[in-house]
Amino acid sequence: DVKVTQSSRYLVKRTGEKVFLECVQDMDHENMFWYRQDPGLGLRLIYFSYDVKMKEKGDIPEGYSVSREKKERFSLILESASTNQTSMYLCASVLGGYGTEAFFGQGTRLTVV
């Protein structure tokens, strides 16, 4: 089974802090994604990566950056956390080629105070 692991289930950070959310997948998937989920808004794509060191902006990239130095790891960075970034963050990976099925991590509930 594919395993996608996010480094933290819960995080509490202060406004202005730099925050790192880490995601690791163990199935050699080419594509990785970061979403945020807020009540009533569904899953919104922040950034995605289709290869090492490659990244593309999603629908809501403002205030975020990403890093993919190794194929298995995709990091989401909040450069200066703000209260409106309090949310559930979900990482997903997709095989590539003809594969389209996304596999998700357990989520990180981030609270910015």
Added chain:
Amino acid sequence: GQQLNQSPQSMFIQEGEDVSMNCTSSSIFNTWLWYKQDPGEGPVLLIALYKAGELTSNGRLTAQFGITRKDSFLNISASIPSDVGIYFCAGQPRNAGNNRKLIWGLGTSLAVNP
């Protein structure tokens, strides 16, 4: 960004009842996926559909890829309390090329009364 139209937004049913939900798009899709999300967890893939007209089951769950390729349906038969959660549809548009970005519905929240 683009979104799928998923309905109903929420459902409250009695244990044992059947459930139906659907997703529609204004454009043609190559893939339809159905996920379930338990509270505080990430979504889990239930069923994947790849061909127009395809009907696929996973236990009490059945999903269909619409003939027009612009919609999909998920049915749950004889619901039980552990069916509670949010169900999401997702799909990949025909014009996506090699882009593996999925388009998502806003979810159907299901509550089951024992």
